[in-house]
Amino acid sequence: xxxxxxxxxxxxxxxxxxxxxxxxxxxxxxxxxxxxxxxxxxxxxxxxxxxxxxxxxxxxxxxxxxxxxxxxxxxxxxxxxxxxxxxxxxxxxxxxxxxxxxxxxxxxxxxxx
Numbered sequence: 001x002x003x004x005x006x007x008x009x010x011x012x013x014x015x016x017x018x019x020x021x022x023x024x025x026x027x028x029x030x031x032x033x034x035x036x037x038x039x040x041x042x043x044x045x046x047x048x049x050x051x052x053x054x055x056x057x058x059x060x061x062x063x064x065x066x067x068x069x070x071x072x073x074x075x076x077x078x079x080x081x082x083x084x085x086x087x088x089x090x091x092x093x094x095x096x097x098x099x100x101x102x103x104x105x106x107x108x109x110x111x112x113x
Contacts, residue, residue: 002061020090045059
């Protein structure tokens, strides 16, 4: 059964940087090595939404998706490291983010049933 994960991150509160970040993520602009690293890890769908400078990422993953393995594969991939370094110039850590993490997983607290 697929799993859905919601993560958040902030961008630096600078309209010019936000527009540049949006341009990197516009349809067809993400580097092919990045989309390959996403899909090959078991992420089947990914969307990023923006409100102000807050980003919300919605991911659908297979049952086999392993975030630790994904992080290790990304650390070994020079293009992913290059992309992450580039994106780091736009993003800022949330004050409550664990040390070394940009994207923070959200906890589901309500579901209309």
